[in-house]
Amino acid sequence: MSTTHATDNPRSAELRAALIDIAPALVAAVPIGLLFGAVAVAKGIAPTEATLMSALVFAGGAQFAAIELWQHPPPPLALLVSTALINARLVLMGISLAPKLGAFGALQRLLGCAALADENWALAERRASRQKLTPAYVIGMGAMLWANWVAWSAIGAMLGPVLGDPKRFGADFAFIAIFIGLIVALSKGVRSAAVVAASALAATLVHSLVGSPWHVLSGAFAGIVAATLLYRKDAT
Amino acid sequence: MSLDPATLLAILSMALATYLTRVAGFVLVGRLRLAGRAKAAFDAIPPAILTAVIAPSVLTGGPAEAIAGVVTILAAFRLPLLGTVLVGVAAIVVLRAILGG
Numbered sequence: 001m002s003t004t005h006a007t008d009n010p011r012s013a014e015l016r017a018a019l020i021d022i023a024p025a026l027v028a029a030v031p032i033g034l035l036f037g038a039v040a041v042a043k044g045i046a047p048t049e050a051t052l053m054s055a056l057v058f059a060g061g062a063q064f065a066a067i068e069l070w071q072h073p074p075p076p077l078a079l080l081v082s083t084a085l086i087n088a089r090l091v092l093m094g095i096s097l098a099p100k101l102g103a104f105g106a107l108q109r110l111l112g113c114a115a116l117a118d119e120n121w122a123l124a125e126r127r128a129s130r131q132k133l134t135p136a137y138v139i140g141m142g143a144m145l146w147a148n149w150v151a152w153s154a155i156g157a158m159l160g161p162v163l164g165d166p167k168r169f170g171a172d173f174a175f176i177a178i179f180i181g182l183i184v185a186l187s188k189g190v191r192s193a194a195v196v197a198a199s200a201l202a203a204t205l206v207h208s209l210v211g212s213p214w215h216v217l218s219g220a221f222a223g224i225v226a227a228t229l230l231y232r233k234d235a236t
Numbered sequence: 237m238s239l240d241p242a243t244l245l246a247i248l249s250m251a252l253a254t255y256l257t258r259v260a261g262f263v264l265v266g267r268l269r270l271a272g273r274a275k276a277a278f279d280a281i282p283p284a285i286l287t288a289v290i291a292p293s294v295l296t297g298g299p300a301e302a303i304a305g306v307v308t309i310l311a312a313f314r315l316p317l318l319g320t321v322l323v324g325v326a327a328i329v330v331l332r333a334i335l336g337g
Contacts, residue, residue: 028318049243056251065289066250073242076249082285083253089282090254094261109262116258170328173301177308177324179290184312184320186283191276199284200291207292219288220281227280231273 014136021127022141025119026148029060033149035174036063037156038163043070047157054153058115058146061182062086064175069212082216089186093121100128101138108135115142191230199223300331 033054040050045067057063062083069078094113101109112135120141124133163169183196203219210218294305308324315323 031318031321045243046240048239049247052239052244053247053250056247057254059254061286062250062254065285066246068289068293073240074246076242076246079246080249080253082289083250084257085281085285086289087254087257088278088285090257091261091264092278094258095265096261098262098265110259113258113262114255170325170332173304173328174321174325176290176293176301176305177312177321178317179286180305180308180324181312181317181320183283183286184309185317186286192280192283195280195284196287199287200295203288203291204295208296215292216285216288219291220284223280223284223287224277227276227284228273231276233272 010134011136014134015140017127018137018141019144021123022120022144025123025145029145029148030152031174032060032178033152034156034159035171036060036067037153037158038160038171039064039067039175040153041157041160043067044072045070045157047154047160050157051150051154055146055150057083058149059083059087059090059117060149061179064178065216068175069216071212078216085216085220089118090116090121093118097121097124097128100124100133102132104133104135104138108139111135112138112142115139115146117142117145120145191227194226194230195223198226298335300328300335304328304331 036054037047037050040053040063041047045053053063053066057066065082065086066074066079069075069082093116097113097116098109101112104112120138123141124138127133127137187193187196199219199222202222203215206218207215294301304324304327307327308320311323312320
């Protein structure tokens with residue numbers, strides 16, 4: 001009677017598919033998580049606090065930006081605004097993914113979007129183009145990515161003081177490189193280049209004249225203005 | 237175990253902001269139709285923000301940071317994210333050793 005083979009159990013098959021799909025992203029997150037923990041501790045944040053941030057926020061780009069903006073005491077409103085703006089893309093991802101969670105219950109939807117991130121969103125979209133999405137696949141994948149990120153952030157925060165000044169290994173530049181990679185990935189064509197240039201100029205100017213964290217909003221605003229001015233109906 | 241109240245407040249603010257962006261899309265579906273100029277403005281937000289965060293460090297950080305920034309941008313057009321990061325870190329370590337800083 002109890003032929004509970006893994007292959008006979010749809011849920012464990014879905015979880016295994018999720019693990020196979022997300023595995024490369026889990027590996028790629030190891031150095032980034034270690035780095036996050038290390039730079040957070042170097043900025044004067046306790047390992048417990050850095051780990052808590054990874055667990056509750058779970059958004060690499062926003063977390064690195066927060067470390068860059070971090071002061072003592074930290075400015076909660078500036079961090080809230082910068083986090084919301086950096087994660088604005090999650091709104092669009094949610095809009096795109098929501099209709100593909102057809103059979104999900106309300107709680108399953110909430111859990112499914114709770115750990116939404118670039119990698120698992122892209123993988124869920126890819127799977128949705130071929131077959132129906134299951135809660136086990138979406139929620140399981142989110143949980144794997146989340147646990148991996150929290151664990152490596154914690155290890156990085158604990159090893160940080162042992163490793164010494166991250167600047168010695170150029171680790172302080174790693175997140176700048178991550179951002180450059182994400183900016184290039186998000187950009188298409190001349191209009192994107194204009195958005196990036198407008199933002200870079202405005203942010204650098206305001207950073208020199210006014211100071212942190214106002215350069216973030218100024219740069220964002222300049223980029224949005226550039227995109228609005230350069231918009232043409234014929235082009236997408 | 238140390239939890240500074242100001243730090244906790246900052247972390248909770250960030251968690252709230254992130255969760256709102258995660259849920260918003262699922263709530264807004266069917267009610268938000270971005271098109272044309274509004275969509276172009278919305279699409280510009282993520283790259284504009286990411287750029288604004290790092291631009292001062294790259295442009296005013298010194299010659300090593302500026303040159304490494306250019307090298308990293310070139311790498312980003314050809315390599316996946318992890319490769320881009322490795323090139324950027326290698327560039328900054330070498331440039332700081334040569335130029336000092």
